[in-house]
Amino acid sequence: MTLFCQVVMEQQIVHATTGRVRFRVPRVQRDPAYGKLLVQLLESLAIVEQVRLNPQAATVVVQYQPHLLDEAAVYERLKQCFEQAMVAVPQPFPDSAAPAEAIALEDYEAQVEADARLETDWERLGLPLVALGVSLLSAPLELPFAVVGATVLASAWPWFQRVGHQMSQGHPPNVDLLDSLWMVLHTVNGQFLAPALKTTLAGARADVRDRQRRQQMDRYPSVLMAHYEHLTVERQGHCLRIETQELQAGDLLWLQPGDVVPADGRVVAGLAEVEPAHFEPSRQVWICRPGDALYAGCQILTGQVQLWVIRSGWQTRLGLMTDLLHTEPVYDSALAHQQGEFARHAVLPTLALSGALWLTTGAYGPAIAPLQFDFGSGVQLSLRTVMLSAQVFAVQQGVYLPTAGTLEQLAQLESLVIDARAGLPQPQQAHILIQQLRQLGLDIYLLQDQGRPLEGTTEVTGDRLPDLQAYLVGKRRRVGWISFGETCSCPEPTWLPIRWRPPTFDPNAKVVVLLDGDWSALGRGIALARDALERTYQNVALIALPNLAVTFGGLFLGLHPVVNVVTNNATAFIAEFWHGNSTQFRTALLPSVSTTVPLRPLPLESPQLAVAP
Numbered sequence: 001m002t003l004f005c006q007v008v009m010e011q012q013i014v015h016a017t018t019g020r021v022r023f024r025v026p027r028v029q030r031d032p033a034y035g036k037l038l039v040q041l042l043e044s045l046a047i048v049e050q051v052r053l054n055p056q057a058a059t060v061v062v063q064y065q066p067h068l069l070d071e072a073a074v075y076e077r078l079k080q081c082f083e084q085a086m087v088a089v090p091q092p093f094p095d096s097a098a099p100a101e102a103i104a105l106e107d108y109e110a111q112v113e114a115d116a117r118l119e120t121d122w123e124r125l126g127l128p129l130v131a132l133g134v135s136l137l138s139a140p141l142e143l144p145f146a147v148v149g150a151t152v153l154a155s156a157w158p159w160f161q162r163v164g165h166q167m168s169q170g171h172p173p174n175v176d177l178l179d180s181l182w183m184v185l186h187t188v189n190g191q192f193l194a195p196a197l198k199t200t201l202a203g204a205r206a207d208v209r210d211r212q213r214r215q216q217m218d219r220y221p222s223v224l225m226a227h228y229e230h231l232t233v234e235r236q237g238h239c240l241r242i243e244t245q246e247l248q249a250g251d252l253l254w255l256q257p258g259d260v261v262p263a264d265g266r267v268v269a270g271l272a273e274v275e276p277a278h279f280e281p282s283r284q285v286w287i288c289r290p291g292d293a294l295y296a297g298c299q300i301l302t303g304q305v306q307l308w309v310i311r312s313g314w315q316t317r318l319g320l321m322t323d324l325l326h327t328e329p330v331y332d333s334a335l336a337h338q339q340g341e342f343a344r345h346a347v348l349p350t351l352a353l354s355g356a357l358w359l360t361t362g363a364y365g366p367a368i369a370p371l372q373f374d375f376g377s378g379v380q381l382s383l384r385t386v387m388l389s390a391q392v393f394a395v396q397q398g399v400y401l402p403t404a405g406t407l408e409q410l411a412q413l414e415s416l417v418i419d420a421r422a423g424l425p426q427p428q429q430a431h432i433l434i435q436q437l438r439q440l441g442l443d444i445y446l447l448q449d450q451g452r453p454l455e456g457t458t459e460v461t462g463d464r465l466p467d468l469q470a471y472l473v474g475k476r477r478r479v480g481w482i483s484f485g486e487t488c489s490c491p492e493p494t495w496l497p498i499r500w501r502p503p504t505f506d507p508n509a510k511v512v513v514l515l516d517g518d519w520s521a522l523g524r525g526i527a528l529a530r531d532a533l534e535r536t537y538q539n540v541a542l543i544a545l546p547n548l549a550v551t552f553g554g555l556f557l558g559l560h561p562v563v564n565v566v567t568n569n570a571t572a573f574i575a576e577f578w579h580g581n582s583t584q585f586r587t588a589l590l591p592s593v594s595t596t597v598p599l600r601p602l603p604l605e606s607p608q609l610a611v612a613p
Contacts, residue, residue, distance in 0.1 A: 011082050014059070019066040020326055021078070022059055029058045037088055041081040047074060050314065052327045052508060063326045123158055125207050128199035131155035135192035149187050155199040156183045173347045175375055181351075182371040186561060189364055194561035201569040208577060231262065233309075247312035249503060254306050261298040263312040267291065272303030279321060279396055293516075315504065317515065320395045323507060330383040330391075332405035332510075335536065339376035346375050357555075365561075369554030372564050374547035378540035378575055385580035386539065390532035393585050399525035400505075400513040409496040410512055411529035412478050413442060417495075419483045420448040421462060425500065429519035431455060436523060436589045443477075465491070480512075482522070498522065528585035535582075539575040546571050 015022040028035035035053050042051045042062055050063040064074055131151045138148045162176045183195035233240055234252040247263050255261060255272070267290050274288045277297030285301060288294060294307060296316040313319055330336075350370050358367035387404040394401045401407045416437060424430060424446075434444050434456045445468060446457035453459050460468050469491055472479050481490040482498040488511060490497040499505065501517030514521050550567045553559035 011060075020061065020063050021075075022061045024058055025060050025082075026058045028053060028055050028060065034085060035060075038081065038085040041084055042078065045077055045081065047077065050323055050326060052323075052329070054329075054508070061327050063323075125200070125203040127151075127157075128155040128196065128203045131196040132193075132200045135196040138192055145190065148192050152187050152192050152196050152199075153184065155196060156180065159183065159199075172344045175343060175347065175377075178347060178350060178371045178373075182368055185364065185368050185371075191561060194565050197562060198565045198569070201565065205569065205573060205576065212577075212581070245313060247309055249309055249311065251309040251312075252306055253309070254304060255300045256304050257300055257302055259300045261294050261296055261300070261307065263307070263309045264293070264295050264316040265307040265309045265311075266293055267305045268308045270303065270305035272305045273301040275299045275301055277318060279318065279392075281396065311515075314507065317395050320400055320507070321392050324388065324391050324395070328384060328388060329402060330387045330404040332403050333383075333387070333408040334405070335379055335408060335533075336383060336404070339379040343375035346373070365558060366555050368561075369551055369559075369564070372547070372554075372561075372568065373551055374544050374568070376540060376544070377572065378543040379536065381543075381572060381576045382536040382539045382580055385576055386532050386535045389581065389583055390528055390585055393583060394525055394528055395515075397524045397528065397587060398514065398516045398518055398521035400515060401525070401529070402507055402513075403510055406496070406510050406512060407529045407532060409478065410480070410526055411533040413480045413496065413526065414478045415443045415445065415472060416480045416482065417445045417447060417460075417468070417472075418457070419481065419489050420446055420451060422485050424448070424451065424454070425484060425517065426519055427452070427454065433519045433523050437526075439590055523589050524587040527587050527589045531586040535580060539580055542575050542579065543568075543571045 011023045011025045013021060014024045025035075025038070028038070032055070035055060038060065039051050039053050042048055042060070045064075047064045047068050048062060049065060050061075052061040052063075053059075054061075062078060066074070069077070131154070134143065134148050134151045137143065159176055159180045163173075163180050166172075166174060166176065179198075183198065186192075186195050230241055230243055231247065231253055233242060233247070235248065235250070244262050251263075252268070254270075257272075261277075267288050269290055272288055273285055274294065275285055275298065276283055277295050279297065280295070288305060294305075296312075296318040314323055350373055353370050354367050357370070358364065361367065383404060387407060390407060391401050391404070394407070401410065418424070418430070431454060434454065437444060438456050444457045445460050446454050447460045447462065447465060447468075449462050473492065473494075479492070479495040480498050481492070481495045482500060483489045484500045486503060488497045488499055496512060497510075498512040498514065500514050502513060505511065505513050512522075512525065514525075546567050550559060550564045554561065554564060
């Protein structure tokens with residue numbers, strides 16, 4: 001087998017948009033050395049801005065600068081990296097089957113991204129509009145059946161392509177198969193308007209979605225502060241001339257009028273009028289003084305200030321939000337997996353139900369109606385709207401949630417362990433947050449060997465940690481573990497690690513990061529995560545209930561299929577672009593906070609742990 005054939009087998013493009021491409025690379029699931037080298041090779045390319053490796057899903061997402069080279073040249077450079085990695089790290093053993101969980105994630109990701117495959121404007125909206133016009137004029141002009149039918153089926157070609165792609169890859173049938181059959185059967189029976197309207201409305205939604213995405217990406221530049229070529233900074237007492245990407249935490253630099261702040265930091269000297277960055281809640285010009293925080297993207301209008309750099313590059317708030325919007329890490333939540341599993345297992349029974357109805361009634365209308373059952377598209381729509389918007393909003397609030405699964409875990413916390421063995425920062429703020437969390441029903445454990453007890457917490461010493469761990473695991477509690485310092489000390493892989501203002505962090509790690517070291521930020525993060533999850537459930541109900549009503553109407557009342565198409569697309573439009581596309585989320589844990597919370601005794605079967613007075 002030639003090297004080229006091996007490379008083709010090793011990676012496959014599963015999704016691509018301008019400036020971003022997602023590869024499926026099965027080998028990264030079982031060969032960490034290959035994955036590490038591949039990331040290094042891809043990141044070494046001048047056109048590449050960001051690489052995200054997901055071994056569990058066997059995917060590699062590459063974000064690049066599309067204006068430097070044409071698409072063919074970009075893909076050629078990327079292919080060379082795969083070839084070099086293949087030569088440097090030969091296959092150590094034959095391909096093996098991927099874990100069931102990883103396969104489920106692959107299939108769900110492919111299913112969700114199927115409607116975002118690259119299509120021309122003509123395929124997406126032009127041909128469906130022609131098909132809709134032809135179907136409306138078919139009766140008045142007595143157009144030939146074959147001409148109208150061929151036009152309508154041609155407008156559904158993207159559906160047929162996706163079904164063929166799924167089947168060729170060995171994936172189980174999904175909802176695209178049901179949609180394709182529904183459109184074909186209606187067309188064959190002379191019902192042209194419903195399938196033509198379906199392709200038109202779906203294309204219109206996709207067009208609006210892409211326009212919104214382009215507008216959103218324009219607000220978050222992919223190259224941070226591109227007009228800065230060199231900066232003069234003070235580092236450890238030495239004056240250096242460096243490029244922007246070489247900025248480090250601890251550097252000092254002066255900013256003059258007209259300068260855009262290139263990093264997140266704190267003002268140590270000077271006075272200036274500042275125009276806030278576009279992602280900040282208020283766009284009002286303000287006066288910054290020593291001690292104030294400045295974020296990448298702000299602009300100095302008048303005066304001058306000296307900035308002490310805290311975070312630079314992709315670890316600034318601007319960088320984290322840009323990375324989230326480019327990579328869309330929204331496919332790892334348990335809710336998404338459950339919906340994907342349900343949809344996959346419901347396709348064949350739905351086909352069987354339609355066949356049984358046709359055999360028993362002989363009427364194609366009621367038999368076709370079940371093919372339009374909704375299998376949780378509210379979850380799919382919420383991934384790229386509610387979940388992603390909440391992740392971006394969380395960064396604005398000082399909390400980095402790297403994936404939708406992390407957001408989901410944070411929203412569902414039942415217990416919180418505070419590892420204060422290295423000290424507890426801001427104990428008064430911690431006390432306020434603990435009171436709020438206890439009112440929400442969370443159990444709070446304070447892990448420390450010495451120090452003052454904290455009211456509202458169950459105190460645990462280091463030697464009793466195994467007992468606490470066994471108790472929480474045995475009770476299957478959803479636990480968050482907050483630690484302070486440069487490393488994460490979370491002892492249980494199923495718990496959610498929360499890090500307090502780490503100097504650096506891995507954007508691929510499923511860890512909640514408190515960017516500014518603020519207890520109230522954790523409260524805001526939990527509140528907005530719960531709000532996002534509630535909106536997702538609301539989207540599911542908003543789409544599923546009307547869908548069930550019109551589907552059963554088609555089954556038992558002979559409801560016209562156009563009503564089904566209009567209802568399904570109208571609710572999807574509301575869920576995606578109105579209800580799910582909000583950029584603001586709830587940040588208050590409680591409407592009002594009481595000053596004291598009565599302590600609850602631990603259950604009898606819990607380990608004997610001392611409770612702070």
